[in-house]
Amino acid sequence: MENNDLLKEVMTKAQLWIDGNYDDETKKEVRRLMDAPDKTELIESFYKDLEFGTGGLRGIMGVGTNRMNIYTVGAATQGLSNYLKSQFATLPQISVVIGHDCRNNSRKFAEISADIFSANGIKVYLFDDLRPTPEASFAIRHLGCQSGIIITASHNPKEYNGYKAYWDDGAQMIAPHDVNVIKEVEKITDVNDIRFKGNPELIEIIGEEIDKVYIDAIKTLSLSPDSIKRNSDLKIVYTPIHGTGVKLIPQALQEYGFKNIIHVPEQDVVSGDFPTVVSPNPEEPAALAMAVNKAKEVDADIVMASDPDADRLGIAVKDDKGEWILVNGNQTCMMFIYYLITRWKELGKIKGNEYVVKTIVTTEIVKDIARKNGVELYDCYTGFKWIAAVMRENEGNKQYIGGGEESYGFLPETFVRDKDAVSSCTLMAEMAAWAKDNGKSIYQLLQDIYLEYGYGREKGISVVRKGKSGAEEIAAIMTDFRNNPPKEIAGSKVSLIKDYQTLKMKETLNGKEEALDMPTTSNVLQFFTEDGTKISVRPSGTEPKIKFYVEVRGELKSREGYAEAEALADAKIEAVRKSLGV
Numbered sequence: 001m002e003n004n005d006l007l008k009e010v011m012t013k014a015q016l017w018i019d020g021n022y023d024d025e026t027k028k029e030v031r032r033l034m035d036a037p038d039k040t041e042l043i044e045s046f047y048k049d050l051e052f053g054t055g056g057l058r059g060i061m062g063v064g065t066n067r068m069n070i071y072t073v074g075a076a077t078q079g080l081s082n083y084l085k086s087q088f089a090t091l092p093q094i095s096v097v098i099g100h101d102c103r104n105n106s107r108k109f110a111e112i113s114a115d116i117f118s119a120n121g122i123k124v125y126l127f128d129d130l131r132p133t134p135e136a137s138f139a140i141r142h143l144g145c146q147s148g149i150i151i152t153a154s155h156n157p158k159e160y161n162g163y164k165a166y167w168d169d170g171a172q173m174i175a176p177h178d179v180n181v182i183k184e185v186e187k188i189t190d191v192n193d194i195r196f197k198g199n200p201e202l203i204e205i206i207g208e209e210i211d212k213v214y215i216d217a218i219k220t221l222s223l224s225p226d227s228i229k230r231n232s233d234l235k236i237v238y239t240p241i242h243g244t245g246v247k248l249i250p251q252a253l254q255e256y257g258f259k260n261i262i263h264v265p266e267q268d269v270v271s272g273d274f275p276t277v278v279s280p281n282p283e284e285p286a287a288l289a290m291a292v293n294k295a296k297e298v299d300a301d302i303v304m305a306s307d308p309d310a311d312r313l314g315i316a317v318k319d320d321k322g323e324w325i326l327v328n329g330n331q332t333c334m335m336f337i338y339y340l341i342t343r344w345k346e347l348g349k350i351k352g353n354e355y356v357v358k359t360i361v362t363t364e365i366v367k368d369i370a371r372k373n374g375v376e377l378y379d380c381y382t383g384f385k386w387i388a389a390v391m392r393e394n395e396g397n398k399q400y401i402g403g404g405e406e407s408y409g410f411l412p413e414t415f416v417r418d419k420d421a422v423s424s425c426t427l428m429a430e431m432a433a434w435a436k437d438n439g440k441s442i443y444q445l446l447q448d449i450y451l452e453y454g455y456g457r458e459k460g461i462s463v464v465r466k467g468k469s470g471a472e473e474i475a476a477i478m479t480d481f482r483n484n485p486p487k488e489i490a491g492s493k494v495s496l497i498k499d500y501q502t503l504k505m506k507e508t509l510n511g512k513e514e515a516l517d518m519p520t521t522s523n524v525l526q527f528f529t530e531d532g533t534k535i536s537v538r539p540s541g542t543e544p545k546i547k548f549y550v551e552v553r554g555e556l557k558s559r560e561g562y563a564e565a566e567a568l569a570d571a572k573i574e575a576v577r578k579s580l581g582v
Contacts, residue, residue, distance in 0.1 A: 052185040058162035079185030081120035095123035097148035099136030104272035115198025128207035132310035134420035137170040152309040155281035171388030171417035223343040231433035235300040243308030282314025306421040312408040330363040333404035357403030388417040455556035457569035490575035492529035
């Protein structure tokens, strides 16, 4: 589409907001964008409709069809209401849970959604204040609801907000419900189709009573209570990075038996502006910098951080030189799986029908740990809804131990169906106490896992391409990789290609093809080389970027050789980056 045609279409869409049944403040802002000499912001706000994808909504807040505002949130809620009424028509009362994080407008969007659900005759359990995403998942199951939503943009920058939709098992929706809800949302083309006038009689405020049963459930996960008793004074620095974790994580740690939780007061301040960080993402060193400084000050044992909606966990530990280092999401997942399987075996809980889950882009070492210990492993797509789908499929037949992904999410329980930083923080603290009981630091525990199961190192590389032109460029990059796959990467021949869009796997050396057994297609490519390197490429589903996940393998013969193995792996990763041109 030519620029003039696009601007004309955008101006027409914007005029509908001026003429339609929108509030005066919204109309004033739309007019400002229309009158501005530079039309870039207007185009970005209206050039498309903010897509209600399979995970819900996520976008920059502001006016327009491509922004998070009360009208795009309203259309999503009305569409979901219509679908729930069609699916549960025989129920005397349909009910939903609504939770939200600390972001600007999150409470507003939550309350407007409560009004819309209730206007449609749906009972609403609305949390009294911000709460962790996993607690909302827990509440859906605990209260026997048919659905639920959480207003959050997870770890995105402050200008973003989002809307996650959940089904009756407490997991984000998959087929057929995700696609069917999208269709219902797309039918809401007129603001007058949205029922904004709520029914207060159908809105019930919930809070501390859910906190209690949730934390009580988390306490049942403990595998090493004696280690906790012996190390109850473990120095734990924790930061919620201005988010919802401040509500429950220190409390959960205390109820687990840890007495020495050290706060970062500046980051206990709940704020959607995230004033002490550029990005509230526990994957980024800068987000943990204040907590690490506090740890140095008090000589802590471990640093833990949760993202704004408290579903992701980032940690930092001391290395063998006493320097603080960040542990990446792959390593965290690997340690959780190792600890859980080890303790389950020691406690005689392994009966032969246990399983763990990881995503396809997560380290292959998890697979090695499971295989060596006789535990079944499932590989699924990125996103916890797919881990939850495996759990749903195996419910009543096999025993779930734990599941995680490289993006700092883990779930060690079945009473929640999304990644859970609350339970993960308590489990990580317990693991640190258990390691100490065994004469090790967390860092040494990590090294010992590599010694037993082989060394690996991973790096995520994100190429950001914003806006309409960026989306087109990302699509072109994926097309080029499909049409012209690399024959070698960093000097090693590509031996296997997996294309999850076509669900085909090809051995490049002999041309043999096989089908990939996955529940649906996904725009992901994977390249495996003869030297054990794995590269996964996928566009992000929530951010304007294309992601490259690189995993290289190496050798580790002793703890003393760890730094050398790390350096060799980093050099290899750099060579891979150059080969891929990213």
